Each structure stands twice: as C-alpha cells, then as structure tokens.
Amino acid sequence: MSIVAKWDKKEGNEGELTINVSAEKFDEALNEAYKKVVKTVTLPGFRKGRIPRNIFENQFGVESLYQDAVDIVLPTAYEAAIDQTEIFPIDQPAVDIEQIEKGKELIFKAVVTVKPEVKLGEYKGLEYEAEEVDVTDEEVETALEDLRKGQAELVLKEEGTVEDGDTAVIDFEGFIDGEAFEGGKGENHSLEIGAGQFIPGFEEQLIGKSANEDTEIQVTFPEDYQASEFAGKEATFKVTIHEIKQKELPELDDDFAQDVDEEVETLAELKEKKKEELLSNKELAADNKKRESLLLKASENAEIDIPEVMVETELGNMLQEFEQRIQMQGMTLENYYQFSGETEEGIREQMKEDALKRVKSNLTLEAILEAEELEVEEADIDAELEEMAKMYSMEKEQILGMLGGNADVLKEDLKIKKAMNFIVEQAKAI
DSSP, X not given: OOEEEEEEEOSTTEEEEEEEEOHHHHHHHHXXXXXXXXXXXXBTTBOTTOOOHHHHHHHHOGGGGHHHHHHHHHHHHHHHXXXXXXXXXXXXXXXXXXXXXXXXXEEEXXXXXXXXOEEOOOOSSOEEOOOOOXXXXXXXXXXXXXXXXXXXXXXXXXXXOOOTTOEEEEEXXXXXXXXXXXXXXXXXXXXXXXXXXXXXXXXXXXXXXXXXXXXXXXXXXXXXXXXXXXXXXXXXXXXXXXXXXXXXXXXXSHHHHHHHOTTOSSHHHHHHHHHHHHHHHHHHHHHHHHHHHHHHHHHHHSEEOOOHHHHHHHHHHHHHHHHHHHHHTTOOHHHHHHHHOOOHXXXXXXHHHHHHHHHHHHHHHHHHHHHTTOOOXXXXXXXXXXXXXHHHTOOHHHHHHHTTTOOHHHHHHHHHHHHHHHHHHHOEXX
C-alpha cells in the first residue's frame, strides 16, 4: 500500500493524523515535480526544459523539488488517509512535514478538527402540545378585504383634504438652518400618507391640507439616521400639494371574485377557497411549530461539544441566505447596510445563537439516523423529485439537471427529513 494512515484522537474534537507515503509514491511525485520545474529553468549549455535530471539535481539540489512534490502528493494522500481512518474533517488541517528525503518515505502529520461525537438523550416519546386550528368568518373577511385593497385604484379626490391612506402628489424642498441640503428636494412625488416613506412626522403634518396648498413642515431627523450629517438635526420642508388621490375599492361581488381568481365563478366560491387556503396555512404553521419544538427538545437532550468552526460555517451559510432574501427585494447587501445602519458583524452576532441551534439540531438528527439505521431508498428520492417537479411545474429530469445530475445532495436532505419524521412519529400529543 502506497499510503498508510494512523489516527490519534486527542482532547475535544481534534486529533493527529499521521500519513506515511511510500518512497516509490514520493519518487513519482519528485519526478512529476522535476518535469514541471525544469521547463522554467535555464542553464548554460542546455536548451530550456532539456536539463538532464542528474545535472539538475547536482546544480540545484533535489531539495528544490520537495515543495512541488509535496503539493502534488499531499492532497491525494490526505484524501486516502481520511478514507482509511474513516474520520470526518470539518476544517482545513494544519500540516507539518516530519520526514522528507529522496528514496525514503514521506511522513507528515495533520492536526485535524473532526465532526463531534453525539451522545443522544431522549428523542423517542417526546411530548408536544396539540394545537387545534380553525378559520373564523372574520379572518376570511379580512383576507377578502386585503384582496380588495390589492385591486384598489387611485382616483383623483375632487373635494376634501388629505387623509390617512390617501396619496398626495407634492413638490418639496428641505432646509437646515435656512440652507437647502442635497437630496432634500423632489417634484411631483407621490407620497402615500401613513406608509412611513418619509422622515417620522412628515406625512402626519400633511393630513388636513388641501390640493393646491402651500405649507411648511417642521421635522427632526432621527438620531440613528443613515446619513450621519443629518442625524438629530431639525429641518423645515416647503411643500406644495398638487393633487390628492384616494383609493377606490372594487365591489365585493361575483365579478370581483372572477377578476382575482379565474378558477371561481362566484363570491361564495372565492370565500370557500380562501377559507381552505387559510386553514391549510394554519395547519402547516402548526405542524412546523410542533416539529420545531420536538427537534429543540431532542437536541437539548443530546450532549455535543460543538467546534466553533462549525458555527462559523453555518453563520456564513445564514448570511448568504440573508443576502439572497435582500436581493429578492431588489437591494444589495451593501445598500441594506447603508440604509439600515447595520453591519455584517452586527448581523452575524444576531444570528450566532440560531446558527448554534441549527448546527446542534442537524448533528442530533444525523445521530438519530445512524442510531435507528434509517435508510433513504431510491423510491424516496424519486418521490421527492416528483414532488419538486410538481411544485415548480417542471419535468423531473429538469430538476435533476439543476442538481448537477447528481441526487446525492437531495439524498442528504431526505436523510435529515427522515430522522425528523421519526421523532414526530414517536412523539405524544398532550
């Protein structure tokens, strides 16, 4: 065997991996390193890349090939050592060369942080509070009213003054200490009163004003305002109100029902469908709550010494998920930091406790999967692909293609889901 490995477990989640690479294997790496290095070396009397090996070593020393040879052999030797010792590294190893010499074994040691051992506590027969779900007529009416508001049209308000919920079309210019400031001017701006788009206190002072009216508004910028040069300062805005628009809601009738949902014919059918949707959402929320409480109990009952690197990795994943959500709202992470006053360090600190819980939960589920010898069959993977294809209105082959043609990632997710389902099936309602 060209590579022999020995694992020596130390305290905590660290250990020392000693790897012996045979002299033959190391000589192969030296030869490969020579072929690479000789192409870059010039020596009088020889064409570039044509220096014989013995002359190269006499001139530059075989030691000049060691680093390249190690770079060639180390990655494959490390992977082979992991397979032999059946350890699960969770971070880059700290490598130290113990012996390196032509014609001898290459010996190096790697300090490796591995996935922690899990001592499971109670995870069968856990208790949870059964939650009854129901949908009231008032909730259905509220949902329908939200649909109406979503279909509302803005129409010109011929009479009356600005009210909460109206939209005022305004020109404005802001002044601090009598001087106009940059970014404080706008023309024909549509401002929805009560939406909180402007500085606190601005929108409220427009209530009761009329169209074609000029007015002045006094506000104070918040102490934590994103533009620090304005924070805490008093400002005066000169405002001209051009128009006032109000929302006109459609009638709640059969025509409205058909407009918002082509699958229904009457308002009664829309109400019934909305009630079913609300009930389904509540049932899903109740099920998620049950699962979260059971998983929390199971993970709290387990004893795990979690390495900091696992929490940091999970924090990175969570921050990436957060960035994707921000991008879906049409913003960049940099814009978010600028407007909210948050920092990456602050966000990470807020997420750290959840990251720790997520890591512990996943390790607990993996341990349960192993303890109960739960397996994911091909039929499980196929059923999941079918479900995903249905959800995204795609062909099963397309879904598999999005996974790089490899269902291993999906299989790992299904393992976690299977362990979670086991906890739920074994649980007791109280």
